[in-house]
Amino acid sequence: MSDGFQIIVGPQHPALKEPESFTFTVDGENVVKAEVRIGYAHKGIEKLAETKTYIQNIPLVERICGICNVAHTLCYCQNIEYLYGKEIPRRAEYLRVIIEELNRIHSHLLWVGVAGHEVGFDTLFMLVWRDREVVMDLIEAMTGNRVSTALMTVGGVRRDVTPELEQKLRKGMDILEERTKYYRKVVLDERSLLQRLIGVGRLTSAEVVEHSAVGPTARASGIKSDVRSDDPYAAHDEVPFNVISYDSCDLFGRTVVRVDETFEAINQVRYCLDHMPSGPIRMRLPNTPPRGEAVSRVEAPRGEDIHYVRSNGTDKPERYKIRAPTLGNLSALVEMLTSKGDYQVRIADIPVILAGIDPCMCCMDRSVRFVEPAKDREWMLDWEQLKQYSRRN
């Protein structure tokens, strides 16, 4: 690089299987080139899955991602059920939708808080995380755990919703709806937030298609793609919801999409509670699925999650392949971080654009290294300093 600095942001980002390190080439304040390097949090889950039985793999798959663990376990269990070619009880499918949407509410609220934090609006961060405890309590009441739910199993779910829990869920949904309305108002009206979000992290709908972006990132660019409506699984063929999309193609759109999806999730939980069929919640299946292969898709909070399994007739999978949504959004992220034409990416906007695809960059030690090879000079900015810098500008 003869012109411009190189900035290294990273090295780890722990969200899914894809930690990232970014190298930015900057010209003054503008980022002209972004490169991504992944693989820091590689643990070998796919290989490990081949050494465990199908039931033993459920806790492992749950720990691919702690935040969207329901999406991964749902995708896994569905996949194994596809191998058997069996339909699971309808009540179990409704319960799966309930826990999936509770998980989505928790993930989206978490993201709104983190986005507030990245732009220096810590009051929003604290308030959203306080109200997020409501949904964490509901998840704990329903499954016994706050984060890793362990509700899914091959052939159904492990726990039922009792009438007392149903009352709790309805009450919790009312509180969450009221609070989310307030946050929607804040997101739409608060000027200090709007100035940091509008026009930042631009991704046109043509770029979404080109880079195969998924989830709220794609929907904020006007692409109405959602596995729940395109290829309904569990009870999503019966539970009505609107695919939220927004055409502003920037971070503001991504925020609005996530907040509005929270409302949809709340309404889906209510619909499931109203229309829950009675019956068993689990179907016993033999330990060994028949020989074959299957692919299953689930709309995780961050986008489309794809699992593939090949069975060779034993009680362990022969091959397991996982594609988590952040991988789909990474190349689109590089596009968002590159200045082109009238679209300028400033260094100060890097944290919030990175957070924009929801890779959970909130919780790690990170540092930024500025390198100027011409003068053989380099210096470091840690994540805190970068955030301070981003707030001054």
Place this chain on the structure above:
Amino acid sequence: MGLVNWARRKSPWLVHFNTGGCNACDIEVLAALMPRYDLERFGAVLKGSPRHADVLVVTGPVNMQIRDRIIRIYEQMASPKFVVSVGNCCNSSGVYRGAYQVYPGLDSVIPVDAYIYGCPPKPEAIINGVAALLGKIKEMGQTPKETSPQVTA
């Protein structure tokens, strides 16, 4: 020593490092710092740089890519320094045991002062672990030796 130790006990600054875990422990560590649980009432503040911190809070299984980085971060911290290992996979590689990329536990790489069990541990457990560590720092001030037995919360 008494005054320094008192100050250290009243304001343990944390640096949080994820060694490639699933993020569940990370959101619980953050939740412990949020208004409901409010770990900050013990004076604990999350800092970005290991050079500012007294306590290294580690989550996630230590994998081969991270090993050198965690050692470097540990060495960057000023002494006396304390390490809290949060979650089963950080304590003993947990569900990832047997994976080709994962070390058996954080204590095989750097010395650990407090272990917090759970997958993920609840925020209450994390607060309990930090409080146990603070008790340990208090004991440390009363004995001349800077090392004391490990605590488990």
